[in-house]
Amino acid sequence: MNDPTPDQPGFRPARRYRATRGRRVGDAIIGVFTWAGLVPSSYLLTTRGRKTGLPRTNPVTIVEYDGKRWLVAPYGPVSWVHNARAAGQVMIRRRFDRRAYTVREVASQEAGPVLKRYVSIATATRPYFQAAKDSPVEDFIAEAEHHPVFELTPLSKER
Numbered sequence: 073m074n075d076p077t078p079d080q081p082g083f084r085p086a087r088r089y090r091a092t093r094g095r096r097v098g099d100a101i102i103g104v105f106t107w108a109g110l111v112p113s114s115y116l117l118t119t120r121g122r123k124t125g126l127p128r129t130n131p132v133t134i135v136e137y138d139g140k141r142w143l144v145a146p147y148g149p150v151s152w153v154h155n156a157r158a159a160g161q162v163m164i165r166r167r168f169d170r171r172a173y174t175v176r177e178v179a180s181q182e183a184g185p186v187l188k189r190y191v192s193i194a195t196a197t198r199p200y201f202q203a204a205k206d207s208p209v210e211d212f213i214a215e216a217e218h219h220p221v222f223e224l225t226p227l228s229k230e231r
Contacts, residue, residue, distance in 0.1 A: 109167045113193055117143070118163040119155035127163075128155060133194040134224070137186050141224040143175065144190045146197035153220050161227060164223065172227040183221035184213030 115131040130152050135220040143162070145153045156162050161174045178186075191198055191205045191212075198204075201219070203211035 113168045115164045116150060118165070119152050119160050122155050122158035123130065128152060132164075133190065133197075135186055135190045135193065137189045141173075142158040142186045142190075143222040143224055144187065144194075145222075146190070146200050146201075148218055149220055156222060162224075163182050164224070172226055173224040175222040175224060178221050178223055180213050180216035183216040183219070184209045187212040187216060187219055 076231060100106070111173055113133050113135075115134050116129050118127050118129045120126070121128050128151065132152075135144055143156075156175050157177065161172060163170060163172050187201070188203075188205075188207070188209050191201055191203070201212075202215055
C-alpha cells in the first residue's frame with residue numbers, strides 16, 4: 073500500500089517528534105511513575121550512548137505479542153534507537169526488576185502486527201502513526217520503516 077497523500081480522502085498526517093524541554097520534563101515525570109510500577113506496560117529503557125558511552129534512560133512501552141517481548145520506537149529513529157542498534161543490547165527495568173536484553177531489529181513484515189498491537193495499548197503515541205488502531209495490519213506494515221521494532225531476547229536472569 074502506498075502512503076496516502078494530502079489530496080486523498082482519509083489522509084491524516086502523522087505528527088513529528090520534537091525533543092522539547094516540555095517533552096524532557098514529561099519523560100522525567102513518567103519515568104518516576106514507571107519506576108514505581110504505576111504505568112501499565114511501561115518500563116525504563118537504558119542504552120549506552122554510542123558516542124559518550126554514558127547510560128541514557130527513557131520510558132518505553134514493551135509489547136507482548138506472539139509469545140515474545142518487543143520494543144517499539146513510535147517516534148522513529150530517535151537517539152535510543154541509534155544507541156540500541158550500535159550496542160546490540162539494552163537494559164529494561166521497572167521498580168527493582170532489571171533485565172538485560174539483546175535486540176534484533178525486524179523487517180516490516182514482522183513489525184506490522186507488533187505495531188498494530190502497540191497502537192492499541194500505547195494510546196498517547198497514536199498521533200505519530202498514519203494507521204489508526206482499527207486499520208488492517210497491511211497499513212502498519214506499510215509504515216513500519218518509520219517506526220523501528222526490536223525483538224527482545226533476555227541476556228540474564230532477573231535481578
